[in-house]
Amino acid sequence: KKQYRIAVIPGDGIGKEVIPEGLRVLEAAAKKHGVAVHFDHFDFASWDYYEKHGEMMPEDWKAKIGKHDAIYFGAVGWPAKIPDHISLWGSLIKFRREFDQYVNLRPVRLMPGVPSPLANRKPGDIDFWVVRENTEGEYSSVGGRMFPDTDREFVTQQTVMTRTGVDRILKFAFDLAQSRPKKHLTSATKSNGISITMPYWDERVEAMAQKYPAVKWDKYHIDILTANFVLHPDWFDVVVGSNLFGDILSDLGPACTGTIGIAPSGNINPEGNFPSVFEPVHGSAPDIAGQGIANPIGMIWSGAMMLEHLGEKQAAASIVGAIERTLGERTLRTRDLGGNADTVACGKAVAEMV
Amino acid sequence: KKQYRIAVIPGDGIGKEVIPEGLRVLEAAAKKHGVAVHFDHFDFASWDYYEKHGEMMPEDWKAKIGKHDAIYFGAVGWPAKIPDHISLWGSLIKFRREFDQYVNLRPVRLMPGVPSPLANRKPGDIDFWVVRENTEGEYSSVGGRMFPDTDREFVTQQTVMTRTGVDRILKFAFDLAQSRPKKHLTSATKSNGISITMPYWDERVEAMAQKYPAVKWDKYHIDILTANFVLHPDWFDVVVGSNLFGDILSDLGPACTGTIGIAPSGNINPEGNFPSVFEPVHGSAPDIAGQGIANPIGMIWSGAMMLEHLGEKQAAASIVGAIERTLGERTLRTRDLGGNADTVACGKAVAEMV
Ligand SMILES: CC(C)[C@H](C(=O)O)[C@@H](O)C(=O)O
Ligand SMILES: CC(C)[C@H](C(=O)O)[C@@H](O)C(=O)O
Numbered sequence: 001k002k003q004y005r006i007a008v009i010p011g012d013g014i015g016k017e018v019i020p021e022g023l024r025v026l027e028a029a030a031k032k033h034g035v036a037v038h039f040d041h042f043d044f045a046s047w048d049y050y051e052k053h054g055e056m057m058p059e060d061w062k063a064k065i066g067k068h069d070a071i072y073f074g075a076v077g078w079p080a081k082i083p084d085h086i087s088l089w090g091s092l093i094k095f096r097r098e099f100d101q102y103v104n105l106r107p108v109r110l111m112p113g114v115p116s117p118l119a120n121r122k123p124g125d126i127d128f129w130v131v132r133e134n135t136e137g138e139y140s141s142v143g144g145r146m147f148p149d150t151d152r153e154f155v156t157q158q159t160v161m162t163r164t165g166v167d168r169i170l171k172f173a174f175d176l177a178q179s180r181p182k183k184h185l186t187s188a189t190k191s192n193g194i195s196i197t198m199p200y201w202d203e204r205v206e207a208m209a210q211k212y213p214a215v216k217w218d219k220y221h222i223d224i225l226t227a228n229f230v231l232h233p234d235w236f237d238v239v240v241g242s243n244l245f246g247d248i249l250s251d252l253g254p255a256c257t258g259t260i261g262i263a264p265s266g267n268i269n270p271e272g273n274f275p276s277v278f279e280p281v282h283g284s285a286p287d288i289a290g291q292g293i294a295n296p297i298g299m300i301w302s303g304a305m306m307l308e309h310l311g312e313k314q315a316a317a318s319i320v321g322a323i324e325r326t327l328g329e330r331t332l333r334t335r336d337l338g339g340n341a342d343t344v345a346c347g348k349a350v351a352e353m354v
Numbered sequence: 355k356k357q358y359r360i361a362v363i364p365g366d367g368i369g370k371e372v373i374p375e376g377l378r379v380l381e382a383a384a385k386k387h388g389v390a391v392h393f394d395h396f397d398f399a400s401w402d403y404y405e406k407h408g409e410m411m412p413e414d415w416k417a418k419i420g421k422h423d424a425i426y427f428g429a430v431g432w433p434a435k436i437p438d439h440i441s442l443w444g445s446l447i448k449f450r451r452e453f454d455q456y457v458n459l460r461p462v463r464l465m466p467g468v469p470s471p472l473a474n475r476k477p478g479d480i481d482f483w484v485v486r487e488n489t490e491g492e493y494s495s496v497g498g499r500m501f502p503d504t505d506r507e508f509v510t511q512q513t514v515m516t517r518t519g520v521d522r523i524l525k526f527a528f529d530l531a532q533s534r535p536k537k538h539l540t541s542a543t544k545s546n547g548i549s550i551t552m553p554y555w556d557e558r559v560e561a562m563a564q565k566y567p568a569v570k571w572d573k574y575h576i577d578i579l580t581a582n583f584v585l586h587p588d589w590f591d592v593v594v595g596s597n598l599f600g601d602i603l604s605d606l607g608p609a610c611t612g613t614i615g616i617a618p619s620g621n622i623n624p625e626g627n628f629p630s631v632f633e634p635v636h637g638s639a640p641d642i643a644g645q646g647i648a649n650p651i652g653m654i655w656s657g658a659m660m661l662e663h664l665g666e667k668q669a670a671a672s673i674v675g676a677i678e679r680t681l682g683e684r685t686l687r688t689r690d691l692g693g694n695a696d697t698v699a700c701g702k703a704v705a706e707m708v
Contacts, residue, residue: 077546084546085553093547117584119473143512143550153517157550158497163507192431192438193447193601196497196511199439223601226580227609230471247547247577248602255581 003036004310007065007275008072011046011091013284014294015074021296021347022072025319026303028351033315035307040068045091047078056090062098066274070306071095073279074299078286092279096134099274101267102165103172104132104246105305106281108233108253108263113327114337116258118230126257128236131173132246134267136165137197139243159197161242166201170208172270173240177215180237185209187219188241188249201242225249229256254281261336262327264301266309278306295334296347297323322353357390358664361419361629362426365400365445367638368648369428375650375701376426379673380657382705387669389661394422399445401432410444416452420628424660425449427633428653432640446631450488453628455621456519457526458486458600459659460635462587462607462617467681468691470612472584480611482590485527486600488621490519491551493597513551515596520555524562526624527594531569534591539563541573542595542603555596579603583610608635615690616681618655620663632660649688650701651677676707 006026010019023039030037042065043049044057058064065071073095077087095101110116110126143157177185187205191198202219209217220228222245228235229252241249254263263281280298288294304319326332332349333339341349360380364373377393384391396419397403398411412418419425427449431441449455464470464480497511531539541559545552556573563571574582576599582589583606595603608617617635634652642648658673680686686703687693695703 085549088546089549115473117473118471119469138513139547139549141549142510145550145554151517155515155551155554156496156512157548158510158512159492161509163505190598190601192442193493194511194598195439195443195493195495196499197509200499200509222598223605224614226602226606227614230584230606230609231613244544244548244576247544248580251577252580252584252606255584259585260578260581 001036003038004069005038005040005067006070006072006306007068008039008041009045010074011076011284012078012087013075013286013289014282015076015284017289017292017294017343018280018296018299019072019074021343021350022299022303024347024351025300025322025354026307028354029307029315029319032318032354033312035312035315045073045076047081047087050082050087056087057094066099068275069310071275071277072303072306073277075280075282075284077284080286093139095277096267099269099277100135101269101274101276102133102135102168103266103268103270104134104250105266105268106130106132106250106253106263108236108250108257110257111262111327112324113329113333114258114262116256118233118256121233126233128253129176129238130246130250130253131169131176131238131240132250133165133169133241133243134246135243136160136162137243161197161200163204166204167208170204170240173238174208174212174215177217177238178212182237183215184237185215185217186225186236186239187217188222188225188239188245189219190222190245192221222248226252229253250281259336261295262297262301264298264305266302266305268309276306276309278302278309292342292344293335294343295336296343297327297350300347300350318354319350322350325353326350355390357392358423359392359394359421360424360426360660361422362393362395363399364428365430365638366432366441367429367640367643368636369430369638371643371646371648371697372634372650372653373426373428375697375704376653376657378701378705379654379676379708380661382708383661383669383673386672386708387666389666389669399427399430401435401441404436404441410441411448420453422629423664425629425631426657426660427631429634429636429638431638434640447493449631450621453623453631454489455623455628455630456487456489456522457620457622457624458488458604459620459622460484460486460604460607460617462590462604462611464611465616465681466678467683467687468612468616470610472587472610475587480587482607483530483592484600484604484607485523485530485592485594486604487519487523487595487597488600489597490514490516491597515551515554517558520558521562524558524594527592528562528566528569531571531592532566536591537569538591539569539571540579540590540593541571542576542579542593542599543573544576544599546575576602580606583607604635613690615649616651616655618652618659620656620659622663630660630663632656632663646696646698647689648697649690650697651681651704654701654704672708673704676704679707680704
């Protein structure tokens, strides 16, 4: 029987506080469903490590974590201490690029006990996935500055879309849509304004759609699409977007369902050539770090996504069910959701209900 | 006493239906406040014109409308008949570029009678401006495709930010913030992911802020900023963003206040070297065109913005007041807002209350 090897990286701030709760729940689910998991702990990809070593990760970081079955990641970044382009580009974005995690997958689901900022929406009304391209697009490193410090100064940055990059994310999204009861895919575009890359994106969507006759699909310009997330969140099933559009939609979506504080995400290499990274959508939250009040649900739910990715569907489902039951009890929710549990109490509650 | 000369361009679809109501209200307000306005009507920048002439506008379009005090514009575009890159880039975006309308200004205001999709928000709670850069940024025409129809195919498109372009929009936004009671400016960025142009934007914001010590300012990455529009719309006063970010925020904002159907906008050349264009945020809406049911409020409110721009503050304010009173009456609102008035009845109601 296979034993999964998971690399655990808490990172910074509340990452360090939510990881233990995530592990507690993973262990409970693994035990209950007879899944064998082994955890290896790493201290790099953090400000502490950077302070000691002058770099975010050791030179042989790929050797250290590249053979694991998955990476369970807390949060990285502490803007007051270290600039984003070092902390994020030296860890999170490096993983995405160098482990070719070209899918960023995030659920948008209204959960029991979580008040939605939208009027008259209840659990069940909002339940879709955002599929984000995670390696190219608007996050390219091609560009530069000319005539610095003069009136003629200008900067440029290229958006880059490759056939390989666009087609593989669309394939993933269409496959996901096809596997769901509604079989509905929505593509985010802006071809009326961004006149070169976005029409290309549309063209590839149309080509891919040919191969999925069972999938109904539509497209919206990103401006009106964000409006429709607020006005008609029930319209969506699978939403696919470029790196930037996916980034926006996968924060806006969780906000529409109440809070980004509980949203999970997977940075996935579907072929399994490299480990995938599972992390909460929230960041390291320096403002509340160290107080023991962070909401661990995003981390725990990311663990469920990790088990799902590994093929352990039952264990994954039992965690999601336990999250729903925990959120449904005011005394077990954390304070950001109007409850009165602290991080550990909330984590223990989920672990017990698994 | 000055007589204002306004170029009127209905364009396509419901543009043709809402323009007459906009003019009705403008005439009523002008009469009441002793403002002299003359309207010149133009049929170009429309599908009809294109069908007849094979182009969106006559060659001498600048001579025809370039000396007017402002342009009052309905809506353009009819994707089923004519591709966006011809209709939009041949009119709307041409105006913005060639008349150097570098400010796109849109109010986000929760109005009486308009149900907000957000829970527990009432008129007065949401009241801010989105200031969008309107000539450069992500809407550049620099880029292209290589290795077409092969597996190596890729496309690139540059985002271009010039010192001139960035500084002048920031100056406009800081001036606006300084003129308001809250004196609060929020900048939309994404410097943690878009690592060349966005840090430049941040740098210019910081430099400009030095000149406005009375203005409190902050910045958010666009992903969490869209989330905060939904979760905390009361946080904002003036929000400034690049062409793309401003585009997104100025659809999302109006959606949070109930509908993009009533939102107005100005495409402004603040120096007055060229006429500014005032148009509703909604498009030509082919699906409801010809039925007489379109909501004319976006067009009417755009007229108020036009008068304000021309310096006729009282006439402008009287229109906004009349809009509020009209929206407050169920029988005077159009059907999209749960009322039962048609386009003309709603327009007449506003004109009477001016
Ligand atoms: C029609 C389109 C090109 C335009 C834009 O993106 O600028 C529209 O969305 C707007 O906001 O005026
Ligand atoms: C931290 C930042 C670079 C990152 C992104 O934009 O990809 C984050 O917002 C995310 O969504 O994971």
